[in-house]
Every structure is written in structure tokens, then in C-alpha cells.
Amino acid sequence: MIVRMQPLHTFAAGVLADVIRRQPASPARTAFAWSVAAGPAMARAATVEARNGILLVTPKDARWSREVERASATILARVQALLGSDEVTSLRICVKP
Numbered sequence: 001m002i003v004r005m006q007p008l009h010t011f012a013a014g015v016l017a018d019v020i021r022r023q024p025a026s027p028a029r030t031a032f033a034w035s036v037a038a039g040p041a042m043a044r045a046a047t048v049e050a051r052n053g054i055l056l057v058t059p060k061d062a063r064w065s066r067e068v069e070r071a072s073a074t075i076l077a078r079v080q081a082l083l084g085s086d087e088v089t090s091l092r093i094c095v096k097p
Contacts, residue, residue: 017082025050025087037078042067053089055079058096068093 016036023029030050034057035043045064049056055076059065068075076091 020082021084030055030083033079033082034075036082037075038068038071042071042075050083050088053087055088055091056094057091058094060096065093065095 020029020033027049030048034046034048034055038046042064045061046057046059046068048058057068059068072091072093076088079088079091
């Protein structure tokens with residue numbers, strides 16, 4: 001019998017994604033996926049909403065808007081890993097009026 005070791009962080013991420021995907025779509029589920037994908041500081045600095053496959057991110061100010069823009073490809077990939085690439089196809093940054 002061969003036992004293969006898998007790094008904990010890869011196993012945990014897969015389990016977390018599986019648990020999240022089993023939940024019904026909701027604003028809370030989207031916000032949780034956002035907080036995991038973006039990290040705690042950025043998660044607090046912006047609100048999110050999923051609409052028609054687009055993750056709408058509204059940063060609190062211009063500084064956070066730049067940070068979200070810089071990290072948008074990474075964040076989108078992480079959110080897609082958590083929610084599914086069919087549920088979130090793109091990320092759009094919305095500027096407050």
C-alpha cells in the first residue's frame with residue numbers, strides 16, 4: 001500500500017471550496033468567498049455583490065480601488081476556485097459616486 005502525502009494547505013483549500021459550493025447562492029456566501037479570496041484587510045475595504053456572473057467590487061476609496069485592480073486577476077481566480085468558474089466569470093470594480 002502506497003500512501004501519498006498531500007500538503008495540508010492544498011487539501012484544506014479543496015475541502016473549503018467543496019463546502020462553499022454546496023451552499024445555496026446568497027449574498028453571505030459571496031461575501032464569505034470574497035473574504036477568503038481577498039484577505040481580511042481588502043475584504044473589509046470593499047463590498048461585493050455577484051450579479052449575472054460578474055463579481056461587482058465596490059472599494060471604500062481610491063487607494064483600495066487601486067489595490068483591488070492590482071490583485072484582480074488573483075482574486076478572480078481564487079473566487080472562481082471557491083464558487084466555481086461558471087458562477088463568477090469576471091470581476092468589475094465599481095467606483096462610489
